[in-house]
Amino acid sequence: QVQLQESGPGLEKPSETLSLTCTVSGDSMRSYYWSWIRQVPGKGLEWIGYIYDSGSSNYNPSLKSRVTISVDTSKNQFSLKLNSVTAADTAVYFCARAVPTGTFYMDVWGKGTTVTVSS
Amino acid sequence: DIQMTQSPSSLSASVGDRVTITCRASQNIHNLNWYQQKPGKAPELLIYAASSLQSGVPSRFSGSGSGTHYTLTISSLQPEDFATYYCQQSYSTPLTFGGGTKVEIK
Numbered sequence: 001q002v003q004l005q006e007s008g009p010g011l012e013k014p015s016e017t018l019s020l021t022c023t024v025s026g027d028s029m030r031s032y033y034w035s036w037i038r039q040v041p042g043k044g045l046e047w048i049g050y051i052y053d054s055g056s057s058n059y060n061p062s063l064k065s066r067v068t069i070s071v072d073t074s075k076n077q078f079s080l081k082l083n084s085v086t087a088a089d090t091a092v093y094f095c096a097r098a099v100p101t102g103t104f105y106m107d108v109w110g111k112g113t114t115v116t117v118s119s
Numbered sequence: 120d121i122q123m124t125q126s127p128s129s130l131s132a133s134v135g136d137r138v139t140i141t142c143r144a145s146q147n148i149h150n151l152n153w154y155q156q157k158p159g160k161a162p163e164l165l166i167y168a169a170s171s172l173q174s175g176v177p178s179r180f181s182g183s184g185s186g187t188h189y190t191l192t193i194s195s196l197q198p199e200d201f202a203t204y205y206c207q208q209s210y211s212t213p214l215t216f217g218g219g220t221k222v223e224i225k
Contacts, residue, residue: 035214045154045162047214060213061120091215096159103150103168104209109161 002027004110005097012089012117018082022095022110025076029053033098034078035106036069038091046091050098051078085117121145121208125217131225138193140220142184142206151189152207153182155200156219162205166191196222 005048008020022034036048049059051069059067063082082089094115096106120143132138142151151169154162164173166182169189179194193200201224206217 013213045207045216047216058212062213076161096161099167101168103152104155104214105152105164105167105207107164107167107173109163112161 002097002108004108006093006099006110006113008113008115010114010116012085012115013119014086014117015077015084018080018085018089018115018117020080020093020113020115024097025118029071029073029076029078033100034071035096035098035103036080037094037106038094039094039112048080070114079111083090083091087117090117091115105108120213121148121211121215123206123208123215123217125206125220127220128218129223131223132196133225134196134198138196138222140191140204141168142189142191142217143164144187144208147186148208149185149209150209151182151211152213153191154205154207157202158176180186
């Protein structure tokens with residue numbers, strides 16, 4: 001059974017770069033899209049972007065200038081970097097596997113990791 | 120961006136009630152996915168492609184709709200169903216979610 005686990009610092013200072021890694025276990029990363037989604041406490045879900053196992057990526061235009069998602073299939077990991085963070089980036093960050101069928105849905109999620117941006 | 124509007128934003132219901140949640144898209148999206156999220160947990164996929172039940176999800180959950188109008192129905196609400204439900208479109212990027220519907224105990 002495939003499982004995803006986010007890891008990374010829980011606290012970032014303003015203007016710094018948020019870096020998170022998602023480790024995939026129980027299955028290959030081949031032929032799936034790998035997504036990052038975040039949720040501001042008490043609010044809804046915001047898609048950050050995804051990457052395919054080949055390395056092609058797609059980002060939310062609202063964050064595109066600050067986001068990089070990368071993948072390392074040899075380590076079964078993909079990563080998120082969000083630079084120039086502010087308090088507005090304080091959120092729970094989830095990684096998820098996305099199935100690239102006719103409809104693109106996220107069928108496996110990590111438990112989420114809370115990132116707080118504060119000096 | 121495609122805007123997804125869910126209604127109601129919250130509802131109170133009793134165990135055994137039939138519950139329907141609506142999601143409307145700002146344009147034709149051809150398909151829709153539904154997720155359930157409990158407090159402090161990650162979302163879980165319930166329905167994909169508007170009406171396909173994800174493996175392991177109880178059959179009391181069902182989805183329907185097309186074009187811009189979609190519904191999620193819980194035929195007989197169970198205690199474990201009290202949660203927040205989100206719709207999500209994947210017709211175009213950026214992928215977008217509805218604002219959520221919180222189902223509370225009456």
